[in-house]
Amino acid sequence: MVKIAIDAMGGDNGPSTVLAGADIALVRRPELTFQLFGDEQAVLPLLDNYPRLKAVSTFTHCEVTVQMDDKPSQALRKGRWKSSMWRALEAVKKGEADVALSAGNTGALMAMSKFCLRTMAGIERPALAALWPTMRGESVVLDVGATINADAQQLIDFAMMGGAMARALLDVERPTVGLLNIGVEEMKGLEEVRVAGQILKEANLDHLEYVGFVEGDDIGRGTVDVVVTEAFAGNIALKTAEGTARQIGSYLRDAMGRTLLGRIGYFFAQGAFKELRQKLDPRASNGAVLLGLNGIVIKSHGGTDGEGFANAVEVGYSMARNGLLAKISQDLGDYHRAGFVREVAEIVNEGAP
Amino acid sequence: MVKIAIDAMGGDNGPSTVLAGADIALVRRPELTFQLFGDEQAVLPLLDNYPRLKAVSTFTHCEVTVQMDDKPSQALRKGRWKSSMWRALEAVKKGEADVALSAGNTGALMAMSKFCLRTMAGIERPALAALWPTMRGESVVLDVGATINADAQQLIDFAMMGGAMARALLDVERPTVGLLNIGVEEMKGLEEVRVAGQILKEANLDHLEYVGFVEGDDIGRGTVDVVVTEAFAGNIALKTAEGTARQIGSYLRDAMGRTLLGRIGYFFAQGAFKELRQKLDPRASNGAVLLGLNGIVIKSHGGTDGEGFANAVEVGYSMARNGLLAKISQDLGDYHRAGFVREVAEIVNEGAP
Known part of the structure; x- marks a missing residue:
């Protein structure tokens, strides 16, 4: 039950x-x-x-x-x-x-x-995590709206919480985790992203495999199971992807409807278009998870319908069923036992401007 | 010539x-x-x-x-x-x-x-501006990779430079400008974005119409002619949109190719798919502009082909032909004459934590 x-x-x-x-x-x-x-x-x-x-x-x-x-x-x-x-x-x-x-x-x-x-012991700020449909299946992307300007320590917390969520929901034992960054060489991202990356690499955690920086186009590609970023960039990425999907859908409808041949093609390929619509249906990925609290909290889109809301219930069900909170505690425990890591964080943070 | x-x-x-x-x-x-x-x-x-x-x-x-x-x-x-x-x-x-x-x-x-x-007088940092295909046509999005963590004053500079670029390239007299932000009520974005928005609103500039905050999904919708953001979020938005377009293209190919009816439909609708491919062709929007320098500098994608490179040449051609640099100088001049604005900026920036 x-x-x-x-x-x-x-x-x-x-x-x-x-x-x-x-x-x-x-x-x-x-x-x-x-x-x-x-x-x-x-x-x-x-x-x-x-x-x-x-x-x-x-x-x-x-x-x-x-x-x-x-x-x-x-x-x-x-x-x-x-x-x-x-x-x-x-x-x-x-x-x-x-x-x-x-x-x-x-x-x-x-x-x-x-x-x-209240937040879990050892967690300063919660994160909002979304399930993102990818070319490989689904990935967890966080933070998509809770903690803007997350620092290195918070990004590391997000990596662990996102990893636990992926273990609870995506049936992977040791999820791959990437830090979202930008590829322009001159500045290769923000100081806090670099520091978090360095620490995650050195920590070599049991329950997640840190693979390095990923870029915006890696999200949809499904390069990693968990994409970690602070909430400003994460929310913008999520909304931009939604907007792009709508934009392409509208292009496609226009193009197919404009000519008789297009309409005939559409008639024959209805099944294919139905499949595409299902893949792009935002209701199927409805249900974001507020991570880092002493309890499971799910946020459904306000504008969804019954089908979408049912998916949010399903996300909550899976989280409870698969022991999300216990998995997060376990990961945090592993991490805190690796005490040197937090020290490194302190040192590097002190050294930063 | x-x-x-x-x-x-x-x-x-x-x-x-x-x-x-x-x-x-x-x-x-x-x-x-x-x-x-x-x-x-x-x-x-x-x-x-x-x-x-x-x-x-x-x-x-x-x-x-x-x-x-x-x-x-x-x-x-x-x-x-x-x-x-x-x-x-x-x-x-x-x-x-x-x-x-x-x-x-x-x-x-x-x-x-x-x-x-060197940067133009009054401009601290350059910005990389991209032309982004939208449901209404094209918008200028900046900064997509030059200045991360831009402060309020730099965001205002970007708004003016992006506005000048839109006037030079998109044939609009008083481009609409929005600041990219996130919609989560609790924190409604970063302090610097709020401050920049307040100042742009009060400045009421001749050559651009500031319309307020926009979100990630407004970019593809073409809500404004110019979308302004700092480079970390901007680069991630750009790459995420590119990735989403590739992802949907791949879904579409899979869906159409999997069944006989899908392939028949594709056969009839070839013209429509060609049109869609052209709309989504990244080569068509190749050529980002490095704004804020004493000279016009265009960056082409490294991986493009001859057709894409030709588009980057075309962007450079239009910029020179339509007097981009003069337009930026003009806008900056207007803005500096509105001296109170910079004062506001200083006051608010001092007040910030």
Whole structure:
């Protein structure tokens, strides 16, 4: 049994998407149970439409809903203790649920998660990790939005947490890890990226294989299982890839629709185009993981539909099922036993300007 | 007449690509003349194959060739005064050529350009600007590789230089400009991006329209004519987009080739696929511009072919023809006359941590 605590009010369409998604997920994973948090007038009438889901769910009424445009500080002020987002996180904190899931305001979710669950021992800042479809399968890319200007130590933490996530989700024993960098020789990246690379190389960790720097085009190529970067560049890379996929999709539609031959070709190749659409379907990779907290927190895209939300539930399910938190603790433990590494970090950081 | 000084040794294939490309460019723009710099044994025998090109070119023998893997400091040490790269830049410095063009080592080209041509008055650091194909046409994106960790003042300089480039190349009178940022509410980007945005908004410049922050997916959408960012995120965005395009191309080939119906569809829609290939052809957007120097310097991809190199020549041609340098000076002048702006910058920068 895996217990998922859900902020039923999160996302552009709130409970209608959330309940539809949870119901789809339940068909795939009958061992799921749910704790739903939200406004009773918005949630309960809808829940009656999903008897299967209702049978394995508890519902808790919450007076406050965090809005998509609330600032994190606002959200904390008005929503701490009593919002549906907070209560879902709290269920994880109390051990009543294995996973907290929200499609709500990302900044608010990050702030509340940190406040409610606290970061794991040895981790300063959380990271938001995305599953990125690649030519080889999938890779973990982090940080795509939580900690901008991460320093060398934080990048190393991200490498370990991303490695643990890859072990939990991608069925690899010793995932390959690369630090995202730029190829221009003169300056070969940022000081903190260079330092993190040097330390990861020397640490020679049991649970991940550090392979060096990778560039932006290595992400889609699937060169490594885990791509590590700070959140500003990571978020821009993620959004740029999404934009490029949309752009090419639009080119393709235009080109196929413009001429009769194109339309005939499209008719014959419908199956191929369907396959392509599935490969590029952003719903299939929905569900980012907030790593580094004392609990599993999943962020769904706010604009997704039931199918996409079900995928976010599935990510939470796999994380809980495969012991994400234990894997992260294990990796951090290995790393801290390799005490010299942290010393190196301190020395190099002191030496930096 | 536009005079192009070319480092004939630059690029993965050196003179064979360079000469083929210059010859193609010459057919399109018969008013071009060339100054070729390189090793006489490598260049002169090949040049005989291009009588049309030879007729409008001078050739200067250079003893030293900067290698693709030379560090910039190495390149400067061995190649200053006497390498083909340096001599091409020097031709611009002396006013003998309008544009310097190299497909060689990017870091070396940036270092030599700064050393040889110096930055324009009021510009601290150069920026590398790319032409990015979008759903609306093309946008200028900078910095994609020259100045990492640009501060607020440098981002403002980039906005003005990118705006001038858009005016010179994209036929817009008052280009729209956006600062690349991330959408996560909690931290809404870096301090320097916020400060630059505030100042650009208050400055209300004649020659560009600052529209605010844009995100990674706005680049391909063509939301603005000019996207401004520091070089780490910019280079990663560029490479990520290239990688995503390759990835989708590979998905598409696989999907169309796997079934008979897919292959039949492909047969009928060949024209549409050709159109798509042309839209995605990286050669069509080859030729990045090193902005902020006392002279026009174009960087071609090292791995391109003659067609791609010809496009880089074309970019140089347009820049010279449309008075890029005068446009940048004009914009900087306007900006400096708006003296209060720089004061604001100083105040805000002092206030920053």
